[in-house]
Amino acid sequence: MSGSELRLVLVGFGAIGQEVARRLAGRPGVALAGVAVRDPSAPREGLPAGAGLIGDPSELAALAPDMVVEAAGRASVGPWGRAALELGARFAVSSTSAFTEEGLLDALTALAEARGGQLIVPPGALGGIDALAAAALLPLDAVRHEIIKPPRAWIGSPAERLCDLDTLSAPVTFFEGSAREAGAAFPQNANVTVITALAGLGLDRTRVAMTADPGAVLNAHRIVARGAFGKLDMRIENQPLEGNPKSSAMTALSLVRLIETQSATLRI
């Protein structure tokens, strides 16, 4: 860290990035040095004063970040992760479905180690990931992650081909498979299943079910695990973000917490 302030760069300034920036505004100890988007020439409302707008990973070094936090999309993780970790910065990933791409997690981890940085996978929209990761110190028998969201949260995903989202009158579970398959096919809805997999049984042994529920208002996640530690049954129901019904507000809250705790004396 430079001085006592954490120099932060956000990759992505959509529903999550804007919420994170809003909640960090004016907080001592964090300076939003910059924001990365695809097209930095487009006008951006809500960009905090003093934050540089960049569009290419080669521009990151000039912002001298201590920490780079991604909430942009799967394609952004490789290029921005490499650029951040080359600089020895900490890189936090929201679009964890990128890790269904062969070799990317290993490559970024190796880079973090070589440059003295850190690759961070925050809990995102989930709770209980700390308990699952601790439970995994002993053999796990089974981990299942169920995602239940209102039909509108699945628009633009392969769910549209698997059920008729407009006319649902009862919940439909349109996907059952592994976390690898879920993350690969649903990059805007199933990043969380990759987090569950990384904490527990891995991409192939973590089972996933996805449901569109016309009676749902909130985005729900249920993780059920059993193993030598005992049993875990965690359910969280998140308010969606106003700017994107697919994304839970908890994702932004958990990033704010991650950023704030970087320099905290008391860590909970």
Ligand SMILES: NC(=O)C1=CN([C@@H]2O[C@H](COP(=O)(O)OP(=O)(O)OC[C@H]3O[C@@H](n4cnc5c(N)ncnc54)[C@H](OP(=O)(O)O)[C@@H]3O)[C@@H](O)[C@H]2O)C=CC1
């Ligand atoms: N881990 C978790 O629990 C969760 C993870 N996510 C992940 O976070 C991502 C962002 O969510 P959300 O904010 O709701 O999405 P939005 O669609 O609202 O915003 C995406 C933002 O990212 C920018 N962006 C997209 N691709 C790139 C790229 N290749 N390089 C730089 N910037 C890019 C867009 O820029 P522009 O405006 O120029 O298009 C836009 O500012 C999701 O796509 C998902 O992958 C989401 C929810 C939960």
Ligand SMILES: O=C([O-])CC(=O)C(=O)O
């Ligand atoms: O925000 C959520 O509830 C989860 C989500 O979209 C994702 O994992 O991609």
